[in-house]
Amino acid sequence: MNDVLDVALRLAIVFVVFLVAPLLVGQTEHKVMAHMQGRLGPMYAGGFHGWAQLVADGVKFAQKEDVVPAAADRRVFQLAPAVALLPYLLVLAVIPVGPGAAGQVVDAGIFFVLAVMGIGVLGSLMGGWASANKFSLLGGLRTAAQLLSYELPMLLAAASVAMAAGTVSLTGILDAFAWWWLPWQIVGALVFFVAGLAELQRPPFDMPVADSEIIFGAYTEYTGLRFALFLLAEYAGIVVLCALTAVLFLGGWHGPFGADGLGWLWTLLKAAVLAFVVIWLRVSYPRLREDQLQKLAWTVLVPLALAQIALTGIVKVAIV
Numbered sequence: 351m352n353d354v355l356d357v358a359l360r361l362a363i364v365f366v367v368f369l370v371a372p373l374l375v376g377q378t379e380h381k382v383m384a385h386m387q388g389r390l391g392p393m394y395a396g397g398f399h400g401w402a403q404l405v406a407d408g409v410k411f412a413q414k415e416d417v418v419p420a421a422a423d424r425r426v427f428q429l430a431p432a433v434a435l436l437p438y439l440l441v442l443a444v445i446p447v448g449p450g451a452a453g454q455v456v457d458a459g460i461f462f463v464l465a466v467m468g469i470g471v472l473g474s475l476m477g478g479w480a481s482a483n484k485f486s487l488l489g490g491l492r493t494a495a496q497l498l499s500y501e502l503p504m505l506l507a508a509a510s511v512a513m514a515a516g517t518v519s520l521t522g523i524l525d526a527f528a529w530w531w532l533p534w535q536i537v538g539a540l541v542f543f544v545a546g547l548a549e550l551q552r553p554p555f556d557m558p559v560a561d562s563e564i565i566f567g568a569y570t571e572y573t574g575l576r577f578a579l580f581l582l583a584e585y586a587g588i589v590v591l592c593a594l595t596a597v598l599f600l601g602g603w604h605g606p607f608g609a610d611g612l613g614w615l616w617t618l619l620k621a622a623v624l625a626f627v628v629i630w631l632r633v634s635y636p637r638l639r640e641d642q643l644q645k646l647a648w649t650v651l652v653p654l655a656l657a658q659i660a661l662t663g664i665v666k667v668a669i670v
Contacts (some may be wrong), residue, residue: 372585434473448614489567502591507653
């Protein structure tokens with residue numbers, strides 16, 4: 351009975367975090383972009399510092415009419431937002447936040463999280479195909495092409511950490527972590543983070559939803575709460591990417607001065623800093639062209655990831 355209660359409590363905590371954390375990232379993005387770009391609107395809703403902006407957005411989406419195109423495949427069209435969102439809930443359930451504070455320990459943790467995150471692209475493909483809109487279909491195909499290009503360097507970067515730790519378990523990687531890994535694995539960390547941004551279609555890698563070319567990609571025909579679910583999936587992806595980067599490359603729950611008793615706090619702080627970087631990049635860099643986006647993946651990130659794996663192998667052999 352105690353095991354059942356423990357599992358239920360863990361799942362409840364993961365679900366609450368899944369509902370709250372993406373909304374906090376969305377609210378933070380409003381405020382950071384307002385300050386960096388001098389945007390006035392997000393600073394007024396509700397009075398002090400625009401605290402009600404997120405509430406206003408939620409009310410706006412809830413009030414919009416739920417429209418399904420007449421020629422659309424209704425069932426697939428309605429199911430696509432859930433397919434895009436739920437994989438991040440599954441991934442969040444296995445990310446170790448602190449010692450003993452993981453929703454579920456999976457021995458093949460890296461394989462699990464990367465495989466499940468890759469499923470999210472099906473939501474965009476389903477939405478683009480089922481919309482009966484050529485711009486939506488084009489956006490969905492661009493999303494798939496982008497995922498295929500950036501999945502490889504992301505996987506290679508994660509493999510470097512697994513080689514260094516001698517395990518593919520996320521908790522095992524954290525148990526094996528040493529601070530001297532930071533300069534040694536920094537290239538892999540950059541490759542992993544950049545590839546993750548591209549998979550989430552975050553600026554400057556948002557070509558699949560380029561409004562100047564294809565309206566809003568696979569989501570052009572979506573309105574109301576279904577469109578909001580796609581946006582929520584994006585912010586949930588940011589939370590998952592930042593948490594994974596913190597766990598794999600920044601030591602996760604390991605903090606300075608041996609203060610591992612506050613492990614969960616260190617993980618959250620590292621993930622929050624990385625989330626700020628995600629927002630900062632959106633404000634600072636223009637969108638890449640499709641050819642530039644593919645060139646970055648195949649001529650820069652993949653060679654860097656392979657070089658990181660080679661370095662990891664050399665270091666491991668030298669240590670042994």
